[in-house]
Amino acid sequence: NMISCGKSYCPDVFLLYGQEAVxxxxxxxxxxxxxxxxxxxxxxxxxxDDIxxxxxxxxxxxxxxxxxxxxxxxKKLKRIHWVANIGTALKFLEGRKVRIRLVNINSTDIVDGRPSIVLGLVWTIILYFQIEELTSSLPELQAFSSSNSSLDSSTSSTDTTSPPVKRRPLALQGGARKALLRWVQQTATKCLGLDVKxxxxxxxxxxxxxAVINALRPNLVDMERVWRRPNRENLQEAFLLAETELGIPQLLxxxxxxxxxPDEKSVMTYVAQFLKHHPDRKQSDLEEKLEExxxxxxxxxQRELKMWLDQLEKEAVHAQETQGSLAQQYQLFKSLQVxxxxxxxxxxxxxxxxxxxxMLTVDQALVKQAWERVSNRLLDWHLHLDRSLPAPLGTVGEWLHEAEGALRQEITVQQAHDNTASTVHRALEQHKVSFQQSLSTHLRLTSCFLKYH
Known part of the structure; x- marks a missing residue:
């Protein structure tokens, strides 16, 4: 990254306006x-700075x-800690199955924030974790992309920011680049007569x-319309379309x-993201369609179920407003409850x-809300009907509702199992005492009522 300026050298000139900045x-x-x-x-x-x-x-x-x-x-990390962290990262990369070999790079280069070294390291990570992995997953491209070629960092003879990685023999250089380019050509551009080389x-x-977007999502792009438009307008719309329709971040x-x-590494980084949306084989495409x-x-x-629940709630409202005896009201309630x-x-x-x-989907959440609404409405109606019974049956009915509510009460599961067990035990003891005190009283009242009626 040293550029000759007469007799002296000007370091990192491209940092300001060239490929490094991009x-x-x-x-x-x-x-x-x-x-x-x-x-x-x-x-x-x-x-x-942040790396x-x-x-x-x-x-x-x-x-x-x-x-x-x-x-x-x-917050108070010192340089020695920075060097240790960078060393951990480099050691991890070198230990990968593809045998990433980083030469002429060490932890202090990154700690010092040397632009070309930092960019070279990040490019190696992108090349291996995104471009290499995605291209090698496509059967038709595996011959062009192998673990041996994934570390080649030269994309063109004019690139001034090649990362400091060990160079491979010429026959193996650019494997991932060739695989990605071949994918673009076979999938998207050749059929449209575009010469992408x-x-x-x-x-x-x-x-x-x-062309790539159109290949992955047919009929999404009107190619005739974009053919003669200004470059900037096309680029802006293409990046926005890829983000909104495919979820691909606008890196460029x-x-x-x-x-x-244009900087080839930057374009490759962006284009490689489209590989995630490429069906690996016809079977996966069929499975995707079946899943859809x-x-x-x-x-x-789910939507039909929600409509049914909403309709049942309307019927419950109408039934509650209907005039009739208590027995008739019970029959209406029982019909809806069933x-x-x-x-x-x-x-x-x-x-x-x-x-x-x-998490629930939106449709599932709407079904859940509709179920809870109609359930609560019928529960309130049932309580109202029970309270309307002649004494002491009204009091007994209200007590039964309270007892059922206590039984429905959820116990929050705590992280410590002992705490949960203790909570459950206390709740059971409270219910036991409450039932013992109230049950005998309500049974006596009910038996007296039945005896004289």
Missing amino acids: QKRTFTKWINSHLAKHVPPLEVKDLF KDGVMLLALLEILSGQKLPCEQG DFGPSWRTGLAFF DPEDVDVDK AVTREQRKS QLEMKRKQVEGALQSTQRDG
């Missing part, structure tokens, strides 16, 4: 798209690998991005791509969460 922006956005998954979420604001202590770097590697890594943390100038017009800025020589069909059917069933109970198992099945986080 890579810094792109890599920062890529890192933040992953650190957003951290608990709590983390954010890199200045890549060269120095190694905390962000180790958090990123944990998210990407799913492995827990030791990390020195705290690199990850630089070929992407300037924005048409190649639209249109002004960074609409130049004579099942989901649509579930949502339809209908509700017959739907209990269906409702319980509909409320089984199918999401990874265990």
